[in-house]
Amino acid sequence: MSTRTRGALIVLGVLAGVALAAPWLSPFSHDTLDWQHLASPPGLESGHWLGTDRLGRDLFARGMQAMRVSLLIGVLAALVSVCIGVAWGATAGYVGGRIDAAMMRFVDIVFALPYIFIVIILSTLFPRGSIAALFIAIGAVGWLTMARIVRGQTLSLRRREFVDAAIASGVTTPAILWRHVVPNVAGPVIAYATLNIPQLILFESFLSFLGLGVQEPFASLGSLISEGAQEMESSAWMLLVPAGLLTVLLVAFNVLGEGLRATLESRDE
Amino acid sequence: MSEPALLAVQSLSVAYRGQPVVDGVTFEIAPRRCLGVIGESGAGNTQVFMALMGLLPPQARMTGAAQLAGAALLESASQVRGRSVAMIFQDPMTSLTPHLRVGDQIAEPLVAHRGMSWQTARARAAQLLEQVRMSDAPRRLRQYPHELSGGMRQRAMIAMALACDPKLLIADEPTTALDVSVQAQLLKLLRDLIQERGMALALVTHDMGVIAALADDVLVMRQGKVLEHAPVQRILTAPSHEYTRALLAATPRLEASGPVPLAVPRAATAPLTARNVSVRHRLRGGWLGRSRWLAAVDDVSFEVRAGEALGVVGESGCGKSTLTRALLRLGPASSGEIVWLGRAVQDLGGEELRRLRDGMQVVFQDPFASLDPRMRIADIIAEPLRALRPGLAAAERSEKVLRMLESVGLGAEYAGRRGRELSGGQCQRVAIARAMILEPKLLVCDEAVSALDVSIQAQILELLDGLKREHGTSIVFVSHNLAVVRRLCERVMVMYLGKVVEAGETPAVFEAPRHPYTRMLLAAVPQLDPARERARLDALDVRGETPSALDRPSGCQFRNRCPAAQPLCATTSPGTEDSGDSHQVACLRWRELTN
Numbered sequence: 062m063s064t065r066t067r068g069a070l071i072v073l074g075v076l077a078g079v080a081l082a083a084p085w086l087s088p089f090s091h092d093t094l095d096w097q098h099l100a101s102p103p104g105l106e107s108g109h110w111l112g113t114d115r116l117g118r119d120l121f122a123r124g125m126q127a128m129r130v131s132l133l134i135g136v137l138a139a140l141v142s143v144c145i146g147v148a149w150g151a152t153a154g155y156v157g158g159r160i161d162a163a164m165m166r167f168v169d170i171v172f173a174l175p176y177i178f179i180v181i182i183l184s185t186l187f188p189r190g191s192i193a194a195l196f197i198a199i200g201a202v203g204w205l206t207m208a209r210i211v212r213g214q215t216l217s218l219r220r221r222e223f224v225d226a227a228i229a230s231g232v233t234t235p236a237i238l239w240r241h242v243v244p245n246v247a248g249p250v251i252a253y254a255t256l257n258i259p260q261l262i263l264f265e266s267f268l269s270f271l272g273l274g275v276q277e278p279f280a281s282l283g284s285l286i287s288e289g290a291q292e293m294e295s296s297a298w299m300l301l302v303p304a305g306l307l308t309v310l311l312v313a314f315n316v317l318g319e320g321l322r323a324t325l326e327s328r329d330e
Numbered sequence: 331m332s333e334p335a336l337l338a339v340q341s342l343s344v345a346y347r348g349q350p351v352v353d354g355v356t357f358e359i360a361p362r363r364c365l366g367v368i369g370e371s372g373a374g375n376t377q378v379f380m381a382l383m384g385l386l387p388p389q390a391r392m393t394g395a396a397q398l399a400g401a402a403l404l405e406s407a408s409q410v411r412g413r414s415v416a417m418i419f420q421d422p423m424t425s426l427t428p429h430l431r432v433g434d435q436i437a438e439p440l441v442a443h444r445g446m447s448w449q450t451a452r453a454r455a456a457q458l459l460e461q462v463r464m465s466d467a468p469r470r471l472r473q474y475p476h477e478l479s480g481g482m483r484q485r486a487m488i489a490m491a492l493a494c495d496p497k498l499l500i501a502d503e504p505t506t507a508l509d510v511s512v513q514a515q516l517l518k519l520l521r522d523l524i525q526e527r528g529m530a531l532a533l534v535t536h537d538m539g540v541i542a543a544l545a546d547d548v549l550v551m552r553q554g555k556v557l558e559h560a561p562v563q564r565i566l567t568a569p570s571h572e573y574t575r576a577l578l579a580a581t582p583r584l585e586a587s588g589p590v591p592l593a594v595p596r597a598a599t600a601p602l603t604a605r606n607v608s609v610r611h612r613l614r615g616g617w618l619g620r621s622r623w624l625a626a627v628d629d630v631s632f633e634v635r636a637g638e639a640l641g642v643v644g645e646s647g648c649g650k651s652t653l654t655r656a657l658l659r660l661g662p663a664s665s666g667e668i669v670w671l672g673r674a675v676q677d678l679g680g681e682e683l684r685r686l687r688d689g690m691q692v693v694f695q696d697p698f699a700s701l702d703p704r705m706r707i708a709d710i711i712a713e714p715l716r717a718l719r720p721g722l723a724a725a726e727r728s729e730k731v732l733r734m735l736e737s738v739g740l741g742a743e744y745a746g747r748r749g750r751e752l753s754g755g756q757c758q759r760v761a762i763a764r765a766m767i768l769e770p771k772l773l774v775c776d777e778a779v780s781a782l783d784v785s786i787q788a789q790i791l792e793l794l795d796g797l798k799r800e801h802g803t804s805i806v807f808v809s810h811n812l813a814v815v816r817r818l819c820e821r822v823m824v825m826y827l828g829k830v831v832e833a834g835e836t837p838a839v840f841e842a843p844r845h846p847y848t849r850m851l852l853a854a855v856p857q858l859d860p861a862r863e864r865a866r867l868d869a870l871d872v873r874g875e876t877p878s879a880l881d882r883p884s885g886c887q888f889r890n891r892c893p894a895a896q897p898l899c900a901t902t903s904p905g906t907e908d909s910g911d912s913h914q915v916a917c918l919r920w921r922e923l924t925n
Contacts, residue, residue: 230717230764232714
């Protein structure tokens with residue numbers, strides 16, 4: 062593992078740690094209104110380290126709460142897409158023939174639909190602001206690429222002699238998928254999932270920016286950026302704080318994913 | 331001998347991170363002579379010549395000196411490479427660039443090193459292809475590597491190496507990946523080329539037969555050190571080093587005696603019987619969608635008795651692997667019947683088929699590819715038990731696995747390792763252990779020892795022989811190596827383009843072959859006696875290569891390579907006849923040819 066990858070891991074660890082510990086670090090909660098400090102800039106003497114918004118809510122507390130939402134949605138949605146994608150892709154690639162063709166055409170069709178609309182429609186089916194609905198919606202489109210990657214890997218594994226050897230040993234098809242195919246596609250899957258997390262976080266922020274995601278009084282990095290953008294000429298920190306947090310998070314995940322991909326690929330050599 | 335040495339190497343050493351892989355190697359090669367450098371994997375014989383060509387990776391540390399025609403070589407290897415010294419490698423597919431036409435690849439060094447125009451360089455390439463006896467040379471120039479057969483690709487590689495008239499040709503396992511008949515043709519070509527062009531040849535190999543055919547002097551290497559350096563006659567007849575003797579003893583020979591055919595079948599009925607098995611693949615042609623049928627295996631019948639090994643031999647593309655896949659139900663059989671212990675295998679499906687696997691197991695050619703890289707050795711060997719003996723307690727299972735590990739000569743300490751930490755021979759033993767753990771009645775070995783060094787090959791053959799004798803296991807042994815088949819198999823079946831051309835008891839078939847193809851295969855096997863081997867190459871009448879299964883000749887499929895073909899052979903396809911001396915043959919003229 063390279064120094065860069067390790068650095069990214071440390072940054073993510075610190076961010077996640079601070080985000081989780083924020084309720085104990087700061088006297089303010091994400092929804093307490095401080096009437097004395099409306100729209101005050103960052104400073105130590107006020108206790109609002111990253112400033113407050115127009116309603117006097119502490120930006121550190123809100124930012125960290127938004128980070129918890131982003132991490133939760135990113136990681137859970139990635140998990141959902143890994144589970145569906147691996148099961149779908151491995152089955153299609155291993156079974157082959159008509160079943161494979163039918164399963165992959167289904168993926169093609171869903172891919173062809175404008176997926177923002179799908180997420181918007183899905184998120185309206187659930188009560189507004191439901192985080193569960195959000196990650197199911199995001200995960201449901203995230204698995205398509207995963208299924209294609211896993212199917213491709215499975216097709217090449219299918220021709221390897223150790224799979225033939227397992228068939229000849231009397232191993233059942235589900236057991237071959239679980240014991241031989243899935244562990245051998247784990248490398249690319251982990252790498253792609255890690256690279257997928259920042260995309261999913263970005264997607265969630267985008268939905269929240271549009272007002273379709275996390276609802277008040279809770280915040281998401283996207284909704285904070287949306288609010289901050291309205292005030293950016295008078296109080297730039299309201300935009301810079303959530304935008305900065307989002308950037309650091311995304312860069313760290315991308316570096317980690319890239320590093321994992323390189324490590325896992327060289328291990329497969 | 332009086333000519334001054336072309337290449338002189340003095341105490342050459344190569345080390346990686348302080349670990350020596352070549353240790354103080356000294357030798358000379360004179361023009362028109364061939365130095366054979368023999369060694370098993372890890373011997374360092376390839377490293378010596380990579381060092382001379384300047385092809386070692388940057389972390390290698392090299393000491394010593396080498397002169398080519400009097401000029402220091404090690405310091406200027408990159409300028410000399412491709413001009414005075416050229417190299418050919420084992421795998422002709424990966425050494426040719428797939429997207430360039432063969433002619434352009436041969437012409438390229440001429441343009442680069444000689445400053446020729448592309449037009450003259452292409453004309454020269456055509457000449458070179460003629461010189462390496464490439465059939466139909468002008469057409470080959472415009473073809474891509476994948477359109478050529480393995481033997482033709484290796485010829486193209488040799489033509490490329492000869493392009494700039496090198497003084498020294500280094501050949502690293504030049505014929506290892508090729509069929510015996512093609513190997514014999516290439517050995518003859520290399521021998522003629524060094525005489526015609528006055529080149530010196532350095533031949534890196536693990537195969538004593540290749541050494542006997544070409545080398546004048548031999549260097550025997552092990553673990554980076556030269557153990558013995560002597561003329562070929564002495565190495566092969568009176569080696570002084572113990573390792574050379576062990577290597578010679580482990581090399582299977584055609585003339586050696588093999589197992590005696592079972593006089594009386596141990597069981598009244600053969601456990602495995604195949605009747606008229608065919609495997610056809612459908613090929614979709616062009617965009618008019620006319621599909622053709624390709625018969626990879628065509629009307630093959632045989633039986634294997636208990637405790638007996640059946641050898642299946644033939645060149646690549648003869649359908650022997652497709653046949654084993656059909657036997658194991660890893661691939662389909664289009665027609666015919668395979669009966670295993672009284673049940674027709676091809677009709678079984680699902681759970682019944684899975685149960686059937688209990689008695690028949692398989693060992694594949696590539697020992698690394700047949701082990702799951704992510705699993706521990708113990709889990710790999712336990713897999714058939716998990717699948718087919720679900721009632722077995724975990725403790726009992728691991729005890730069985732450990733006993734199995736012992737019996738293939740690997741200790742309990744290997745249980746926790748993974749495939750990549752083991753050598754090829756150790757991996758193959760793991761594969762055999764996996765196949766044996768259910769104590770199957772039938773073991774199918776698809777080129778199971780081909781990728782192994784001879785000393786390990788001998789151990790594995792010993793192991794298989796023991797299974798056969800002690801447990802009464804039947805073995806179907808697919809191999810292109812006739813000497814190995816002679817060593818292990820009671821009966822043998824020779825296949826050509828999907829059909830059985832000759833079958834019978836191994837001694838009868840090998841000592842009195844009836845079919846011209848069997849004769850050609852047997853004549854192509856190198857022998858370990860330099861004098862006889864050279865006479866054999868002179869007399870060699872091996873023609874062409876196996877044609878593609880898509881354009882087979884009419885009548886007898888072998889007729890276009892057969893020295894005894896007559897007009898009749900083009901119109902009539904031969905049926906299988908019993909030739910009386912315990913074997914069957916499919917040739918129209920076998921009676922005349924015997925006399």
